[in-house]
Amino acid sequence: MGYPRKLTRRFRAFDNFAISFTIINIISGIFSSFGFGMNAGGPPILIFGWIGVSIMVLFIGASMAEIASAYPTSGALYFSAGKLAKKHKGAWSWYTGWLNFVGQVGGTAATGFAAATFLQAFFAMQWDTYEVTIQKTVVITAVILVLQALANTYTVQLVAVLNRISVWWLLIGMIVIVTALTVMPSEHQSASFVTHFVNNTGFESAIYGGMLGLLVTSWTFTGFDGSFHMSEETVQATVNAPRGIMRAIGYSAITGLILMLALVYAIRDYAAEAKADAPPVQILIDALGIGTAKFLLLIVIGAMLFCGLANMTSNTRQIFAFSRDGAMPGSRWWHSVSSRTRTPVKAVWLAAACSLVLVIPGWWSQTAFTAIVSVNVVGLFLAYAVPIYLRLKLDDFEPGPWHLGRWGKPVGTVAVVWILLSNVLFMLPHASPITPATFNYAPIALAVVLIIATVWWFATARRRFQGPVSYGRPDEVAAMDLI
Known part of the structure; x- marks a missing residue:
């Protein structure tokens, strides 16, 4: 790919799969967004919407996997965009890189914020005198980010081990939660409950309300580019990275559907649980009792912490690669690698600091989490779309x-169309009436990112950034390898 190797190849096929499977994290994604789905469509959208959107995400993943096999680098999306563009390579690479960076920072921040929120829910259940405040959520999130940064500071082998553990935590945790929700309740909803449509969004159009509910699955299926970003640390990356992407999406789709069914059919008092501060937690309490609910909540919190750790790992590799090509302020700092641990330590702490900056507004804003999630999803999926779109325009793509063979372009076309449609949904109002508390900040977040990137591009970047850097011929690069 034209780079001297600085990162150690310690990720095996399972480890590469584990990073994306952990970032997608069905437990974290479903539990943090289930309440939104209960009010935007209800059971039919939660279940059939999960199936339909999962299929669309498989199209996106397949297109990304094909590109990952051709360009297995830490730069991933922005690197491949620069290589696939016929002209204006620097601009395509620049915008893709910044969308990817902001999206990943948003993902790390949002997952930490969600974990802190559920931790406070657990504390309130455990101690009657505990008072939940948004300020405490911010402080707990900051502590979580520091701990995750410390874990990422040490060897990539430690991160790989933690990600292997996380896979089993997710699978075993899902089995425990589903079994408890299936066996313990004295009664369940009838089979026809799957047709129970609900529209509590405030909008008169049931179709619009139901379409908004599709975002539950989209929120969950973010971050599978993690396998792509870990390519330079994965053995046989041209095969193991794309397989990691596809396996992570496929297994998450199946296990997530099982968890979704268990939660839906365990609902007791739909109206009351849909209005609760944390609807899935209230479902656990009503169906299983507070003691069992607290135990299962610990599983959920653990899944969120693993998810945040994997998010930060992926985020760090993107920063490392983007800086290696001189596209970030202080690039020489962020792409340096520790001689002892062979990890980009400075990039780790930059990722943690940027995530904390996104979280700080939560100190005084109740809508902070929605804004952070919007930054995460819109940034990432637009970054996914760019290289896929450029691959469609390239007639001489070398896989x-x-x-995917002759199916490459049809699959890519479906992927790009779905990304554009779902991103429109993310930027439309999600609740009515529209107030400061319900306003969807996604369009503003996207506009701010694009304006800053555009001003910076025309001011200085276009003269010094021409896309991914090539350090020389393969034999010259091999001579520069540090390990």
């Missing part, structure tokens, strides 16, 4: 060992 790697893992490819």
